[in-house]
Structures are given as C-alpha cells and as structure tokens.
C-alpha cells in the first residue's frame with residue numbers, strides 16, 4: 210500500500226526537558242533548519258512542557274512559522290477543582306494543535322489506565338485538539354508474542370465512543386516500551402507489522418476510509434540515522450521522537466527524511 214494520502218507527521222516530545230528560555234532557543238534552531246517549502250511534504254510539531262507553551266506560541270505566531278505545537282497531556286475535565294491539572298480549553302486557547310494521550314510513561318508513572326486514556330481522548334476532541342494516542346507493549350508481552358493483541362486492545366479502548374469523523378483525524382503512535390529511550394530501535398519490519406495491524410483494526414471498527422486517513426507514527430529511539438528506513442515502511446506515517454527532538458538540527462533532519470519518504474511513497 211502506497212502512502213498516497215497521508216502526509217507524514219514528525220512530533221517532537223520534549224518530555225520534562227527545557228525551560229521556557231531553552232524552548233525558545235530550540236524552536237529558533239528548528240526554524241533555521243526547516244524552511245517554509247519543506248512543510249509541503251511533512252507536518253512538524255513540537256510538544257513542550259506546559260510551562261513552555263506560551264513562549265513557543267509567541268515565537269510561532271510572531272515569526273509566522275509553519276511549525277505547530279501541542280501538549281504532552283491534558284485533564285479529562287474541562288475545568289474545576291483538579292489541582293495541578295491543565296485542561297483542554299486552556300490548551301486550545303494557547304493555539305495547541307496536538308495533545309499526547311496515553312504515553313507509556315504516564316501509564317507507568319501516573320497509573321493511567323485505558324478508561325482514563327479514553328476520557329482524555331474525548332476531552333481532546335471536545336476542545337478541538339487532535340490526540341496523539343500512544344500504544345505499545347512491554348518487552349515481556351513482546352517475548353510472549355502478545356504485542357499485536359495488546360496494541361489493538363489499547364487502541365480499541367482509547368477510541369471508545371469516538372465518532373468515525375473524529376477517528377479519521379486521530380494520530381496513533383506505536384511505541385514499544387522496550388525501545389523508548391533505550392537506543393534499541395524496532396526494525397522497520399517490527400514497526401510495519403504493528404502499524405498495519407492497528408490500521409486493520411481501525412478498518413474493522415470504523416471503515417476502510419477512516420483507516421486510510423489515520424496517521425500512525427512509530428516512536429522509540431528514532432534518530433536522523435534510522436528515520437529514513439523506518440519511515441519508508443508503508444504503514445508508518447511519521448515518528449514520535451523523544452531524545453532526538455531536543456536537538457534542532459537532528460529534529461529537522463528527521464522531518465526532511467519523513468518528507469522524502471512520503472514523496473517516494475506517493476510516487477509508488
């Protein structure tokens with residue numbers, strides 16, 4: 210299957226790194242390397258910590274950058290007595306495009322379960338934000354060959370109650386837990402197998418048209434050196450990049466590789 214309709218997306222998840230001054234410096238570096246003409250072939254977005262978003266917004270708006278930005282999490286509630294939480298309306302007001310939901314680090318360190326992930330997906334849609342829904346198996350599940358079913362069930366749960374129209378706009382990120390921050394990257398075949406299975410599941414649950422529209426990213430130790438081969442896989446529509454997104458030139462190189470892979474896919 211060629212990548213005829215899906216524009217590649219590279220999302221830089223900064224995790225809990227960079228204060229707002231460092232955020233400005235990084236966006237400036239990305240802007241230096243990623244020119245307006247490059248955005249015809251790839252969408253690029255950064256996902257800074259909450260406290261950096263206003264600074265990133267000011268720079269993106271002021272310099273009319275085509276780079277988008279988003280958040281790494283949101284509350285399932287839109288307002289109220291939820292100390293420490295940040296709501297969808299707040300992120301929308303800051304001009305966020307995307308919000309990560311269900312990252313394995315939140316599932317692990319904040320005990321987020323499938324029900325909460327689903328509530329956050331619905332909060333994102335309610336507020337005009339595009340959720341980047343993460344799924345991925347542990348090493349133990351992979352060794353027991355349960356990875357496909359594990360990811361399919363996580364995606365089923367995350368999209369519970371979501372309309373076909375909303376589902377078509379969702380972004381899914383397949384991130385095997387054993388590949389995150391470890392330097393141990395999945396092979397293109399591993400990534401393709403799971404991304405294709407997720408797409409088939411969405412086709413069965415919604416429709417072939419919805420499945421064809423959904424962008425499925427791979428995440429886990431993506432770098433400029435391995436991005437090209439991962440992004441060439443037919444069902445891999447981009448990458449959720451952690452560590453390598455903290456280097457502006459490296460992030461831009463990954464974006465350019467995605468643009469090239471997308472262009473090659475359309476020509477097939």
Ligand SMILES: O=C[C@H](O)COP(=O)(O)O
Nearest residue numbers: 222389390429430451452
């Ligand atoms: O959200 C990004 C992923 O967790 C991947 O992180 P990484 O590129 O540092 O392995």
